[in-house]
Amino acid sequence: MDTARQRQEEAYRVLDETLPVIHAALVGYYGFGTPEAEAFQDTLCVWFHRVARRMGAHAIHAEELREQILFVACKYARAFQIAKHRGGPVADDLSLTLNRAPEEVAVELLGRVTAAGAYL
Amino acid sequence: MSGELVLFPRLAGGVSAELARETAKRILGLSLEERSTLAGELHLDEPETFLALCQMLDEQMDHTPLKTRDDAQWIYEYLHRESPGSFLFDEREYYLGELALLAGTAARILAEYDQARTWLDRSEAWFLLTVNASGDIARIALQRLSVRVEQREFGEVIALSLPLREAFLRSGSREHALKCRYLEAACLKETDRLAESLERFTAVVEEAKALGSSKILSPALVSVIQIHSYLGETDRALALAAEAAPILRESKNRVALAKLHWGLAMLLRQTSRLAESVEAFRMAQQEFREIGLRADVAAIHLIIADLLLETGQERQAEWEIRAALPILAELKMVPEGIAAMALLRESLRRRSIDRQALRNLHGYFEDLA
Numbered sequence: 001m002d003t004a005r006q007r008q009e010e011a012y013r014v015l016d017e018t019l020p021v022i023h024a025a026l027v028g029y030y031g032f033g034t035p036e037a038e039a040f041q042d043t044l045c046v047w048f049h050r051v052a053r054r055m056g057a058h059a060i061h062a063e064e065l066r067e068q069i070l071f072v073a074c075k076y077a078r079a080f081q082i083a084k085h086r087g088g089p090v091a092d093d094l095s096l097t098l099n100r101a102p103e104e105v106a107v108e109l110l111g112r113v114t115a116a117g118a119y120l
Numbered sequence: 121m122s123g124e125l126v127l128f129p130r131l132a133g134g135v136s137a138e139l140a141r142e143t144a145k146r147i148l149g150l151s152l153e154e155r156s157t158l159a160g161e162l163h164l165d166e167p168e169t170f171l172a173l174c175q176m177l178d179e180q181m182d183h184t185p186l187k188t189r190d191d192a193q194w195i196y197e198y199l200h201r202e203s204p205g206s207f208l209f210d211e212r213e214y215y216l217g218e219l220a221l222l223a224g225t226a227a228r229i230l231a232e233y234d235q236a237r238t239w240l241d242r243s244e245a246w247f248l249l250t251v252n253a254s255g256d257i258a259r260i261a262l263q264r265l266s267v268r269v270e271q272r273e274f275g276e277v278i279a280l281s282l283p284l285r286e287a288f289l290r291s292g293s294r295e296h297a298l299k300c301r302y303l304e305a306a307c308l309k310e311t312d313r314l315a316e317s318l319e320r321f322t323a324v325v326e327e328a329k330a331l332g333s334s335k336i337l338s339p340a341l342v343s344v345i346q347i348h349s350y351l352g353e354t355d356r357a358l359a360l361a362a363e364a365a366p367i368l369r370e371s372k373n374r375v376a377l378a379k380l381h382w383g384l385a386m387l388l389r390q391t392s393r394l395a396e397s398v399e400a401f402r403m404a405q406q407e408f409r410e411i412g413l414r415a416d417v418a419a420i421h422l423i424i425a426d427l428l429l430e431t432g433q434e435r436q437a438e439w440e441i442r443a444a445l446p447i448l449a450e451l452k453m454v455p456e457g458i459a460a461m462a463l464l465r466e467s468l469r470r471r472s473i474d475r476q477a478l479r480n481l482h483g484y485f486e487d488l489a
Binding site for chain 1: 171210
């Protein structure tokens with residue numbers, strides 16, 4: 001298998017390992033309904049497949065890819081919920097999450113992926 | 121609920137990677153006017169198409185830098201103006217950064233250094249908004265270092281190439297790390313540390329072969345040949361040139377191939393085959409003209425002028441210099457180049473060519489080759 005192919009395979013493995021944690025975060029932290037979370041994940045997958053084929057992507061390690069996808073998921077999930085609830089009532093739990101920086105939530109999720117035994 | 125627009129990235133139908141590549145090929149084959157007319161049919165709202173376009177622009181860079189610069193600029197301006205809705209998360213910023221980097225790289229090859237710097241600044245501004253900014257900004261740093269080689273800031277390049285190389289090695293990008301070694305070897309060559317430079321370039325050639333990187337192999341081979349030529353090792357240089365020519369042709373690296381032909385012309389000159397040398401220089405010059413490397417076209421005018429003076433053809437030499445001066449005037453030169461050009465202009469005005477000024481000026485360009 002050529003190196004580019006190996007790197008793509010690695011990227012897709014990272015995606016498979018990370019998606020369950022992202023789904024849990026979307027539903028549990030960011031208050032998405034299941035269909036909404038699934039649509040968000042589909043979008044994230046399409047984006048990530050293109051990221052893995054970008055010009056400079058060959059230089060990205062698995063751990064960096066994992067950080068990136070978690071960060072992007074938290075950043076855009078937060079932005080989506082803020083836009084959706086602007087001017088309206090927000091549940092206390094969701095409000096707590098939206099007040100946290102997406103980087104902070106992403107680091108917490110990264111810890112969970114690592115604890116689950118993902119290859120780093 | 122406010123009822124405001126929620127910016128949830130939408131999933132469009134999209135296009136396959138294969139269709140995107142076919143479309144990119146079609147786009148690059150059209151004139152700029154045709155592209156503007158047909159933009160709606162060309163999937164220019166699809167990120168997959170932009171991915172293919174960037175890959176193809178990178179592939180054609182050493183073959184047609186002038187076209188690559190124009191293509192990258194057109195696509196950048198299109199994306200900047202249109203903001204298609206199908207881009208997800210950081211994709212628009214990433215492609216603007218990548219297209220600006222490609223335009224900047226092409227401008228550097230074309231010796232348009234101010235333009236190159238402007239594009240590299242734009243690229244950096246866009247990449248900073250993406251998720252993998254550090255890796256992409258390292259690629260910009262490499263291009264900036266290449267511009268500094270052209271500006272003859274050799275000490276600084278040698279100093280900066282080491283940490284940059286380390287950064288690439290740490291991220292697993294061996295080809296970019298090797299480009300840093302290439303730049304270091306080029307600086308040693310320009311500062312007349314020929315033995316050290318030859319050693320480094322030889323190592324670069326070996327590693328480029330191991331990596332399968334024709335982008336680095338081709339110019340590194342040309343440099344090895346040039347150094348043997350400078351050292352007066354004509355037979356070795358000719359033998360290596362014969363070996364390198366098919367490799368360069370296969371890689372479609374027209375820039376390196378034209379520089380190889382320039383090197384062969386120099387060898388002919390060294391062996392006092394002046395008429396053949398002039399012909400070989402003219403062939404190399406035509407190649408540079410075709411790929412838009414105007415600085416090299418001008419430099420060869422000056423070298424031919426020098427050769428014509430050597431054979432007593434003053435009037436023809438004057439024409440060669442007059443052909444070079446308008447091009448040189450448009451190029452941004454460092455002070456030593458400007459001084460030599462002023463002397464040469466003055467000597468032309470007096471109808472008595474100052475050969476030292478001529479040699480200083482073409483020597484300045486040869487160093488950059």
